[in-house]
Amino acid sequence: xxxxxxxxxxxxxxxxxxxxxxxxxxxxxxxxxxxxxxxxxxxxxxxxxxxxxxxxxxxxxxxxxxxxxxxxxxxxxxxxxxxxxxxxxxxxxxxxxxxxxxxxxxxxxxxxxxxxxxxxxxxxxxxxxxxxxxxxxxxxxxxxxxxxxxxxxxxxxxxxxxxxxxxxxxxxxxxxxxxxxxxxxxxxxxxxxxxxxxxxxxxxxxxxxxxxxxxxxxxxxxxxxxxxxxxxxxxxxxxxxxxxxxxxxxxxxxxxxxxxxxxxxxxxxxxxxxxxxxxxxxxxxxxxxxxxxxxxxxxxxxxxxxxxxxxxxxxxxxxxxxxxxxxxxxxxxxxxxxxxxxxxxxxxxxxxxxxxxxxxxxxxxxxxxxxxxxxxxxxxxxxxxxxxxxxxxxxxxxxxxxxxxxxxxxxxxxxxxxxxxxxxxxxxxxxxxxxxxxxxxxxxxxxxxxxxxxxxxxxxxxxxxxxxxxxxxxxxxxxxxxxxxxx
Numbered sequence: 345x346x347x348x349x350x351x352x353x354x355x356x357x358x359x360x361x362x363x364x365x366x367x368x369x370x371x372x373x374x375x376x377x378x379x380x381x382x383x384x385x386x387x388x389x390x391x392x393x394x395x396x397x398x399x400x401x402x403x404x405x406x407x408x409x410x411x412x413x414x415x416x417x418x419x420x421x422x423x424x425x426x427x428x429x430x431x432x433x434x435x436x437x438x439x440x441x442x443x444x445x446x447x448x449x450x451x452x453x454x455x456x457x458x459x460x461x462x463x464x465x466x467x468x469x470x471x472x473x474x475x476x477x478x479x480x481x482x483x484x485x486x487x488x489x490x491x492x493x494x495x496x497x498x499x500x501x502x503x504x505x506x507x508x509x510x511x512x513x514x515x516x517x518x519x520x521x522x523x524x525x526x527x528x529x530x531x532x533x534x535x536x537x538x539x540x541x542x543x544x545x546x547x548x549x550x551x552x553x554x555x556x557x558x559x560x561x562x563x564x565x566x567x568x569x570x571x572x573x574x575x576x577x578x579x580x581x582x583x584x585x586x587x588x589x590x591x592x593x594x595x596x597x598x599x600x601x602x603x604x605x606x607x608x609x610x611x612x613x614x615x616x617x618x619x620x621x622x623x624x625x626x627x628x629x630x631x632x633x634x635x636x637x638x639x640x641x642x643x644x645x646x647x648x649x650x651x652x653x654x655x656x657x658x659x660x661x662x663x664x665x666x667x668x669x670x671x672x673x674x675x676x677x678x679x680x681x682x683x684x685x686x687x688x689x690x691x692x693x694x695x696x697x698x699x700x701x702x703x704x705x706x707x708x709x710x711x712x713x714x715x716x717x718x719x720x721x722x723x724x725x726x727x728x729x730x731x732x733x734x735x736x737x738x739x740x741x742x743x744x745x746x747x748x749x750x751x752x753x754x755x756x757x758x759x760x761x762x763x764x765x766x767x768x769x770x771x772x773x774x775x776x777x778x779x780x781x782x783x784x785x786x787x788x789x790x791x792x793x794x795x796x797x798x799x800x801x802x803x804x805x806x807x808x809x810x811x812x813x814x815x816x817x818x819x820x821x822x823x824x825x826x827x828x829x830x831x
Contacts (some may be wrong), residue, residue, distance in 0.1 A: 347520055347784065348405075348417045348676065349777025350398060350499050351585065352423035354379050354389060354443060357397035359405055360773035361412050364781065366792060369771070370409035380440075383772040386503055386689070388440035388529050391429050391503050398504055406568050414569040419508070419560060421579035422586075422772030423501025425521040428479040432493040435506065439490050439652040442479040443594060445605075445641065447691035449478035456523075457823075460539050466623040467536060468520075468527040468617035473691045480680025493545060501579055502548055508576060509558035512548035513577030517635075518626035519550060521735045525633070528615040553578040553588075553629030554782040554789050579776055580629035583607055583637060586741060588629055588775030589796035596736030600754060600762065602744025606643030606717060608724040621727025629779060636676035636733055638686040638724020644744045646679040646695070646713050654706050664707035665714060666749040671808055672815040673698040673708050674763050676824060677716030682696040684720075687727045688823065696826055703704030717818040718753040719743075725758050726782035739763045740796070740802075741771065748802075757804040757812050766799040 361369040453471035560574035595768040599611035617625040624637040683691035
C-alpha cells in the first residue's frame with residue numbers, strides 16, 4: 345500500500361509517494377504559471393494552473409513509479425493558504441484567485457473590525473489583508489457583479505480537491521486562515537460570515553485534516569491505475585502540513601521556516617490567541633490541537649531582493665557574509681519589503697537599510713539582511729511568549745536553513761538550540777501524505793507524525809548574546825521612527 349501527498353504552491357505542485365512506514369517511494373513536480381500583479385500590492389493566479397500542474401505531477405509519477413502509484417489508498421492535500429477562489433453556479437471560476445500576499449484589502453479590514461467589534465475574539469486573529477474574508481469584502485465593494493454570482497468560496501487546495509473528488513470540503517487549519525472560522529469551536533461563524541455578506545451556504549463542508557473528506561473520482565483513479573476506493577484526507581494548510589511532515593504536533597513542538605516568507609510555528613493544546621502582537625492562532629490539522637505562528641512576509645525573499653540588486657546569487661551573498669562575519673554588523677536591515685504581519689500588521693510597511701557607510705560592501709549588506717530577518721523572527725518569538733507560549737523543541741526547515749551562519753544567528757537570538765533534520769523532504773507534501781495515510785487506514789496521527797533523524801543541533805553563541813541584545817534593541821527602535829516619517 346502507498347499514500348500520496350500533493351502540495352499545491354503558487355510556483356508549482358509537488359507530489360510525493362510514501363509507504364505505510366512513511367518512507368519515500370517517489371516524487372515528481374510540475375511548475376505552475378507564476379502569479380501576476382495587475383497593480384502594485386496585488387497578487388493573483390488562475391486556479392486552472394494549479395489543476396494543470398497537479399495532473400502533470402501525478403502523471404509523471406505514473407510514468408516513473410506506476411506500481412507504487414497504483415497501490416495508493418489515501419491522498420492528502422497541502423496548499424498555500426488564504427487564497428480567495430470564487431465559484432459561481434456549476435463551479436465555474438468567476439475571477440482569478442486573490443492570493444495570500446495580496447494587500448489590496450487594508451481598508452476593508454478596518455471596516456470589518458468596526459462592523460463587528462467581537463471579530464478578533466471570535467476569529468482569534470486580527471483582520472489582515474492576507475486573510476480570505478477581507479478579499480471578499482473588497483470584491484463586494486469593487487466588483488459587485490462578481491460578488492453577486494458567488495455560490496462557493498474555496499481555498500486553493502479545496503479547489504483542487506473539488507476537481508479530484510467533486511466535493512466542496514475544507515479542513516480546520518486552512519479554514520482558520522479565512523477569518524470566517526470560530527477557531528475555538530472549530531466551526532464556521534455566522535457572525536463573521538455576515539460581515540462579508542455571506543452565509544454557511546457559501547462555505548465548504550468542514551472536516552479534520554486527518555479525517556476522510558471524499559473519494560477520488562473513478563475516472564482519475566483509472567487514469568492513474570488505482571484500484572478500489574481511494575480516500576482523500578482533509579489535509580492541511582501549508583504550514584500545518586509542514587508541521588505534520590516534521591512531527592511538530594505535540595504542545596511546545598515547533599519549527600522555524602526560512603522560506604520565501606518566514607514562520608515561527610508552535611503547537612498548542614488549546615486555543616491561545618494574541619491579537620495585539622499579530623500572532624496567528626489557528627487550528628492544527630489534527631483534532632483537538634491548535635497552533636500559533638509568527639509570520640514575516642520576506643525571509644529568503646529579502647536575500648532574493650538583494651541578489652537581484654547586486655547581480656550576485658543568494659549562495660554567493662550568504663557565503664560572503666559567512667566568511668567576513670565577526671559579530672553584529674554596523675548596518676541594520678528592516679525586512680518589510682512586502683509589508684509585514686507579525687508583529688506590526690502593516691501591509692504598507694517598507695524595508696530599510698540603516699547605518700550604511702562608504703566602506704559597506706555586499707558581504708556586509710548580506711549579513712544585515714540575514715540579521716534583519718533573524719530579528720524579525722525574534723519579534724515573533726517575543727509576541728508568542730506574550731501569549732504564554734513556550735517552545736520546547738525547535739527544528740529548522742526551508743531554503744535558508746542551509747546557511748550555517750543564519751542558523752547560528754537564529755539560535756543566538758532566540759536563545760535556544762535549533763535542530764537541523766538529516767537530509768530529506770519534511771515539507772508540505774510529506775505532511776499531506778501522512779494525513780492521507782491516517783484518513784485511509786484510521787491510524788492515529790501521533791503514531792505516524794514522528795520527528796525525523798537530526799543531522800546537527802545548533803547552540804546559541806553566548807559570546808554574542810549581549811551584542812545581539814543591543815543590536816535588536818536598535819532594530820526595534822527603527823520601525824516606529826521610520827513609520828513616523830512616512831505618515
